[in-house]
Amino acid sequence: MAINVFYFLVFPGLLFTAIAGAFLSWFDRKITARVQFRKGPPVFQPFYDFFKLLLVKETILPKYGSPVIFLLAPVFAVFGAVMAGVFILLPLLNITTGFRGDLIVIFYLLTIPSFSYIIGALASGNPLAAVGGSREMKLIMSYELTFLLVIAGIIMKCGQHFDLSSIIQVQQAGSPFIGSISGVLLFIVAIFCIQAKLALVPFDMPEAEAEITEGIFIEYSGAAYALIKLAKYIMFFILPAFLVALFMNGFRIEGTGILWAVLKIFAVVLIMTLIRNTNPRVKIKQAIRFFAIWMNLVAIVAIIIIAFGY
């Protein structure tokens, strides 16, 4: 029992994912700055932002809305992100093996933050937040099927294993999935899916700063916004970690394996950041078409290739 609390709150859970995610978020901002020939923020910038929002700023409640749901939504977001993080990181770090079918649980837990953002946005009573919420909902409907196809492809490729630790063991015994044609196709699709999940730039219509001024987060201030930042940091770490587990044979926590683990995470984040910095924001219609037609097509082609054994 105590060890479970420790797992949830400290080591692969809340504290670890938050710190790792904050550093990755700094890495993202630094790379963005270097791409634009700027100097970029200092290393501890995400911590300063988080503690400033948590300790200093006032939290304003909406007048024409539901304050309780407005305040509970960030808590749910952090909870969902941490739960997904624990389920992803425990098999990844070889601490305990997951149960049979935990891939499906991870898939559903990863959608909880997005859904709680929608609930919080709709509870705030702001019209721009409502626009952002509806956009986020459309985005979820377009990328979830694609993400499920990616996971289905992985399950077929590793031989009908539904748990993350078996997938990692199959890859460590053989070769990583990204070394094959179908693996590369699935990886491209998965990168775009997590780009949409994290609401990074080609798919950041829910929080478009220029048109609807942060959209779903427009009414959040102070500690509630700090929790949303925390959920975003955690998602920024666990989604690349999930891709590493699915495609790049996970972590080996011994010797130089630790260095490789860090490098794999940095590589995935670097790809996401470069996509984010070299693309404009698409319209919601274009995003739905992109996922519903093109990405689904690529994923299905990859699944057919897997069925032929490549």
Add this chain to the structure above:
Amino acid sequence: MDEPGCYCSYYNNCIWLLIIYNVGFKNFCFKKSLWVFHFGGASCNNCDIEILDCLTPRHDLERFGILLVGSIRHADVLLVNGAINKRDKERLLEIYNQAPKPILVVAIGACGCTGGYFTESYTFAGPVDKIIPVNAYVPGCPPKPEAIIAGIVKLVENS
């Protein structure tokens, strides 16, 4: 006999250290991440362009943690530029009241600081500090980005 007293004073010292450290830590974090909301009054757009210049690669204010945010709910600093006319006055007051409360106000440009050229205009509703409390003034028509950065450094040092 004086064991409890010792313990008590030690405990008190700890509490004081904690409070000082805590206040210092809060202030430090606040200074290190100022998020800026930009309110343009009846401006001629020169100050707006100079403010945007601060965020461009040449001057890069993000290295001090300064970001331009879109919503007043996320802001720590309210930049006001341009002459405030009678319509702007209501909006400025509303924006100021909507901000979460440790908020610093910076008046930028001659029009923001004093009214400048528009002081005797019949639509002019007073310089910014007649409407809301102002923490820093950056005069100039328009102020150079270096002047805006110097103003922000002074604001951070004194806040």
